[in-house]
Amino acid sequence: MTLTKELKKKKQPKQGMLANVMKQFDAAADMVDLNPNIKKILAVTNNELIIHFPVRMDNGDVEIFKGYRVQHNNALGPYKGGLRYHPTIDIDSVKALAMWMTWKTSLAGLPYGGAKGGIQIDPKKYSNAELERITRRFTYALGENIGPEHDIPAPDVNTNAQTMAWIADTYMSTKAPSERSKNQHVVTGKPIGSGGLEGRDRATGYGVFLTIKYWAKNKNVSLKDKTFIVQGFGNVGYWAAHFLEQEGAKMVGVQDAFGSIGNAKGIPVETLFEYTKNNQGSVEGFPKSMSIVKDDFFTLDCDICIPAALGNQITKENAPHIKAFLIAEGANGPTTVEAEKILLDRGVTIIPDILCNSGGVIGSYFEWLQNRNGELWELDEILVKIDKKIKEVFNKVLNTSESKHIDMRSAAYFLAIERIEKAYVQRGIFP
Incomplete structure (x- = not known):
């Protein structure tokens, strides 16, 4: 049974991204026949951090900002996920994005879990100097909730290599001088001169x-x-x-x-x-x-x-009018479950986000490895590595889709959740 067929059973009013990802997860868990105990674990986040922190503005006034970091699951390795600066960010959207990161890293076969975070802010309203102070203060407030072997942020909406450089520098400055160089990979997506990866952009x-x-x-x-x-x-x-x-x-x-x-x-x-x-x-x-x-x-x-x-852009209202035969989800969660049903019924193919936009986290993994091992890779070499990984994962999803007669999102979720379930079954649950 496909995710779409499962979702037909669960008619709910229009809701946000968290409701969307939970519908996808519930349907996928049923399709995979996920162990009920493991389903309980994966249905909730491990940790949710909300931080209010003060920053002095250029005019001398102090503003209070709200920041988030949600760590969904780390069964396969350190938490991994971006930080976005956007006025619409809230705890529910961050929880949804963190869960999607868990599925994305699992599907890609990376030794990572899933996390997400950010600040509720419109960065266009602040000077570069103010954004630097906001970023550094947020990093300091996060403290040991992030770390190169624990939780590794990356750029996302309205954040970039410069943002990551500020975070890395702030985090490393909290360590003893002898330990600072060992913490460069606390974030990925850094500028090339600060340990970044050629081609990460x-x-x-x-x-x-x-x-x-x-x-x-x-x-x-x-x-x-x-x-x-x-x-x-x-x-x-x-x-x-x-x-x-x-x-x-x-x-x-x-x-x-x-x-x-x-x-x-x-x-x-x-x-x-x-x-x-x-x-x-x-x-x-x-x-x-x-x-x-x-x-x-x-x-x-x-x-x-x-x-x-952003998420929830393709809806049941506009899905009937889309003329494309292929939708490639570069964003996280751009298609609602109601819209997906309409599109699949019309014969439109959707390459799901956890597969389609996974090149970013795959690139992040290579940057993390490069920093960790003290290596430097050239652009051509990196693009070949990303190409090889994407091709491998794409073929797995497509083969699963065809062999099980399910859509590509269903196949991607099947593979992602199956890998996490296997880790829990093999390791057991403490105590």
Whole structure:
């Protein structure tokens, strides 16, 4: 039985990401026939931290910020997951994202568990100096709740390599001088000069592209002249579009937090990227395009749709109007369970987030290893490593999907949860 069929039994009112991920988990647990005791463990988080901390602003005033870190499960290894800075972040959304990270790291075969966190903040309202103080104060408040062998944060929405450098420096400064160099891998996604990985900036988007490429190859579909739209033109959306264009595909629509644009004849990826650099990061007003009404974006004519922004963007309201035959989930949880049922019934293929955007955490793993072992890898070598890992995981999901006659999300969850269950069965539960 597929996740979708299981979910039909559980009609609930429209809810947020946590309700979404719990529905997916419950359906997957039933499908896998998960041990009831292990299901109890995986249905809840291990630790939930909410921190209120003061920071002095540039004008001398003090503001109080709310930060989160949720550690869902560490049966397979240290907690791993990003930190996002966004005004909509709350404890429920962080719990959902942490749970998705557990499934993602398990599916990828990494020695990690799942965590997530962030600060309830609109970073555009603060100066760079204020963001540095906010980040460092948050890191200090987290204390030993993070650590290179315990919980390893990474960039996420509105955070970047600079954010990670501040975190690493703050965390290492709390250690004895002789121990500081041993804690560089407390975060991943750092700048190259501070122990970062070559190509980490493109790892997630590259992984999105690779899953599309391997799906197309399996279905004997050429990507040349195929059209695609991208929601979110940050690191994930841009790099996915960059690699797709290199394969001959054509971007015909882009949406970000500021506006939506379209051009059936194609929007040059690099030209748009350069434009955003001089337009406060926004695609709005790009001259070689027309403005699109926000709610009409997903109705654009295209072959491939890449939601690479926030969660719950594809809903039961817009799913019937999506024209793409393939949806590649660059974001975490962009498709609600109700929307997924509609899309699958229409014959639309969905490459699920825990597979599609796993290139980021795979890249993070390689950075963590590089720091841990005192090694340096070159870009070409890293991209080959990510490609090899993504191909291996993609083939496992596709083979499971076909052999069990289930959709790709069901197959991905089946493999992820099965691996965690095996770890608990083999180790037992203390005491």
